[in-house]
Amino acid sequence: MKLKFLILAALSPIVAAAQKPNFTISGKIGNLNKPAKIYLDYGSDGSGKSDSCELVNGTFKFTGYIANIASGRMTLSREGIRDKEIYGTGGLGDVIYPSFGKENIQINSADSLYNAKWTGSKVYDESIAFIKAVGPPVMTIHHNANFILSHATPEQKKDTLFFKALDKQVNDMQASRRAKILEFAGKNPNSYFAMHSLSEANYRNKPEVILAVFNKMSEKLRLSYDGQSLYKLLNADKVTAIGSAAPNFTQKDVNGKPVSLSDYKGKYVLVEFWASWCSPCRAESPNLLKQYAIYKDKGFEILGVSVDSDKAKWLEAIKKDGLTWTQVSDLKGWESEARKVYGISGVPANFLISPDGKIVGAHLMGEVLNKKLNELLN
Template sequence: MCWQLCRRRRIHQRSYSCINKRMKGLLGIWLVICVCACTSKDVCHVQGRIEGIKDDVEIAVLRQVAGFQYDTVMNVSMQGGRFQFDLPGEYYGEAYELQFGNLSGRALFFAEKGNVQVRGHVDSLFFSRASGTRGNDEWQSYQRFTKLLSEKRENAMFAPKMREASEEEQMARRKVIMQEYEEELLRFQDQLVGDGNSLATLYSYWKRYLNMDADEIYSVLKKFDQQLAGNRYYLDMKNRAETLTRVAPGSMAPVFTAITLEGDTISLADLRGKYVILDFWASWCMPCRAESVHVKEIYQKFHEKGLDVFSVSSDKDEQAWRKAIEDDGMVWNQGILRGKNKKHVYELYGIVGIPAIWVIDPDGKIIAKGLRGEKLKDFCSQLFD
């Protein structure tokens, strides 16, 4: 009897021990799952390996804010050619670039929920690959396609038949090649849009939107789902389209002021009652200086009939501005934008490059935009002849 009781006690102890071990094992697994789930849910975890790079190189995680301007989000150290860092949800929905010390070329990735793997080589950082999330995988598809398309375009541009053609034929053929390139690229982008939630495709359009007109931008935005309507790239494009619409023919020209050669203030509104060529330029801009020759000819021909010109400079060097006016014989209204006023006026008119020209009627309404050279002459001739 005593033997049986001891035996039962040992069986119960072994059973309890087994259950205890199982519970500890299950608890460990549960903790791992929880940690992984939290990591996946709350951050974009970026891991990378760059072959041939030194450990003492510091990585700057950069965010493009405007043009060629970047903000540094964080700095990361490398160990054994490897690095890792986390970006919280507030950084999602944008592309970031990795700058490796002073080395040329950057690796690009999209911050999205999940794990992102970055792989590359020190000699070709620009061609580094990021994968692991939808945006990064789709961007790699886009990069591969554009690389092949660019090679196809270059082969066509420098084909033996092209070299044998006349200069006029070459120009015509190059125009056709570029048009075909753009059409193929647009078709691929349309395919990549998919369900309208493709961050990579939205970014690919955003990289080129400053070269689009308002109708083109609105057409692009229609391709995307409203889930992306709050995305920074979507909003940039939308705001750009609204600005271009505001300064398109048929709209009233936004009024602004500038400083004259005498140091007084001149307003666009001061020129009401005449047709006005509004010309944004700078002394260092050679295309602007070349265009001033045509503007001078138009001014001399039509000024007595009711045409005026308002040339607005963005020069930082006022002496260079004054010298250019004198050298080029620009005898009409001159103004220069100083300080924050330059940024304000350029944003008001959506100017991203000069020369930028508008024609305004006596009531202050825009009647033409973007005309230069002979086209500008012909348009003014139709107004007065």
């Protein structure tokens, strides 16, 4: 016992030094004061943290520790209500998704976080250059689409062709971005952002296509946290191929009761990966509710698997969206064990499992899901 104590005592200065703050983000947004707040959620190499800061005459400051380049979300709420800004504004909240490093960064804007200028961050500048090369991130694409929707005329809001055209525009932009990410990664094997985004390009691309590009990236990037995570995802596709036996998993429901995928043997079950903070996930909820009502008496079930880490927000989202099927989560966030087993690189994502436990569909959304269920259950 004494030896163990001495070892821990010897290690404690090292741990303390490792956690010493190594980045600062400070700035000024207009002349905002209380109750206005800025929220910062950020993660690096699998670890994450949330922080907040009240604005005083528009000024704010964050300090913290990151192991590597961080991906984050910054939210400015003039009412001091973070979730309302993220979820309650129809996708038009004052929210940005920056990347930054171990740097002293300054942010300035006369009116909003969305229009703020960043200085002092080489990492942020590199991320912007990457975006210019491959196209806007998914969240920006959806933000712009929501902006168009918010300014649509009453006639347009009744026009199905208007919505189909907008949906096609969003899908085309995302497809273009995925293709350009692959092209950029092939030409820039030392780019952190190329490696970081290859998991996004993995969506609707065959794993061997991504692996061919991955194998040409620098050894440092391939052995990085992002690189190793991507490698596992790419190989997970073999496990979750159409026709394969669905990997079993067990997680606790909202009441703490263990639920296993194997409990659903004999029924078609849609394993739906989602999160309370995922706007596209929650936008799919009305369609899932409709399909569940149509087919639940015909041998169809849905098992919601959340990649949340905050139980209160998870439960709130279930209640607000009126989800009536079983929901489970290990509350490990993006480190969810079920997510790892199924190789999910983003949410929403799902797998349709047959009564005999085989995967018969994957990543089925909207009308694609509806058509598949109609084929199988009608």
